[in-house]
Amino acid sequence: MYSLTTGLASAALPPCVKVDDCSCKTITDSGEQAINIRRLGSQDEAEAPRFGFKQYNPAEPWEYAYNPCYPWSDGTTNCKDVVVCQRSVYHPDQTFGLGDASANWTDDGTHYYIVHTHTTRTTYIKLRCDASAKTPKFDYYKDQSSEYTFTLTTECACPGTCHSLPPTAPPPTGSMPSTLSIGSILCVVASVLLLVYAVGGVLFMKCVRHAEGMEVVPNIDIWTSLFRNIRDGCVFVFSCGKRSGYGASYTRAVEQDPNNSNTL
Numbered sequence: 001m002y003s004l005t006t007g008l009a010s011a012a013l014p015p016c017v018k019v020d021d022c023s024c025k026t027i028t029d030s031g032e033q034a035i036n037i038r039r040l041g042s043q044d045e046a047e048a049p050r051f052g053f054k055q056y057n058p059a060e061p062w063e064y065a066y067n068p069c070y071p072w073s074d075g076t077t078n079c080k081d082v083v084v085c086q087r088s089v090y091h092p093d094q095t096f097g098l099g100d101a102s103a104n105w106t107d108d109g110t111h112y113y114i115v116h117t118h119t120t121r122t123t124y125i126k127l128r129c130d131a132s133a134k135t136p137k138f139d140y141y142k143d144q145s146s147e148y149t150f151t152l153t154t155e156c157a158c159p160g161t162c163h164s165l166p167p168t169a170p171p172p173t174g175s176m177p178s179t180l181s182i183g184s185i186l187c188v189v190a191s192v193l194l195l196v197y198a199v200g201g202v203l204f205m206k207c208v209r210h211a212e213g214m215e216v217v218p219n220i221d222i223w224t225s226l227f228r229n230i231r232d233g234c235v236f237v238f239s240c241g242k243r244s245g246y247g248a249s250y251t252r253a254v255e256q257d258p259n260n261s262n263t264l
Contacts, residue, residue, distance in 0.1 A: 012109055012110065013107050013109050013110060013111075014027050014028070015107070016105055016112050019034065021101060021102055021103040022036060022037055022038040022041075022068070022069040022103075023035060023037070023038065024112070028159050028160070030160065033159035033160035034160065035112065035127070035156070035158070035159050035162075036156060036162045036163060037069065037127075037156045037157070037162065038068070038069050038162075039156065040068040040069070040136050040152075040154060041067050041069035042067055042072075043070050045070075045072050045073070048067040048070060048072035049066055049072055049083075049085075050066070050067050050068060050136075050138075051065060051066045051067070051138040052065050053065040054140075055089055056139065056140030057140060061088060061089045061090055062088060062089065063086075063087050063088075063089055064084065064085070064087075064140055064148075064150070065087070066083060066084050066085075066125075066138055066152075067083050068083065068125075068152070069083070070101065071100065071101040074087070074095060076093055076095045078096050078097050079095040079096070079097050080097070081100070082098070082099060082118055083099050083100065083101050083116055084098035084099035084116055084118075084123045084148070084150075085097060085098060086098050096121065097118040097119065097121070098121050098122075098123045098148055099116025099117060099118050099121070099122075100116060100117065100118050101116075102116070102117075103115060111126050111127060112126075112127045112157070113125060113127065114127065120146050121146045121147075121148065122146065122147050122148070123147075123148045123150065124147065124148070125150055125151075125152050126141065126151045126152065127152055127154075127157035128151055128152065128153040128154075128157055129154075129157040129158040129159075130153050130154065130155060130157070131155050131158055133154050133155050134155060136152060137154070138150060138151070138152055138153075139151045139153070198218075201217070201219070202216050202217065202218065205217070205218055
């Protein structure tokens with residue numbers, strides 16, 4: 001694996017310069033093209049990993065899981081925020097993290113590799129370009145000491161096939177909708193106009209007419225009468241028209257009217 005870790009490459013395979021942890025750019029006959037595997041990973045941790053735990057070699061008591069690009073956790077201490085995890089077939093709580101989300105890109109002259117590390121372990125994801133592989137396939141290849149090699153067969157390993165899909169952050173809990181309804185817009189406009197009317201009116205009464213006290217309120221007689229009528233209307237409605245303060249006054253006024261033909 002020395003040629004991988006040092007990034008040596010032969011002329012048969014042009015170098016692929018890292019763009020980020022999930023992509024690199026290389027030169028092809030069509031010009032500069034990108035290899036991007038971001039769409040292969042499950043961004044939602046509830047759905048991760050994309051490639052769940054599987055025992056690839058029946059002769060070995062280990063199973064492996066991989067989620068390209070996005071870290072996930074299996075609930076154990078060792079496999080927390082990793083992209084590759086190893087788990088014992090017989091003791092599921094015995095796990096080892098094999099790679100963090102951060103990665104380097106390299107090649108061996110024939111294939112490109114994505115290299116992940118975690119503590120003392122290193123994982124090599126060998127990319128196999130297959131234009132017909134619409135559904136990606138993940139296979140265990142081999143391990144040597146603390147180095148593990150897997151093969152990822154996908155159309156996204158072919159330059160220029162899969163384009164970048166930047167991660168989409170979920171909306172904050174309790175956030176307001178991104179668009180306002182017509183009713184909300186009308187309420188906002190009405191509030192702004194009312195504020196302009198109040199501030200402008202007060203300034204006019206104060207600076208132009210030199211009003212003092214409550215007189216600085218524009219059209220104070222109208223507002224006072226309006227609020228008084230609203231108050232009387234509420235009293236009348238909630239008392240069903242029987243409140244003495246309103247009904248009795250009206251009755252006395254009618255009885256004392258000398259022009260009222262119903263007066264006895």
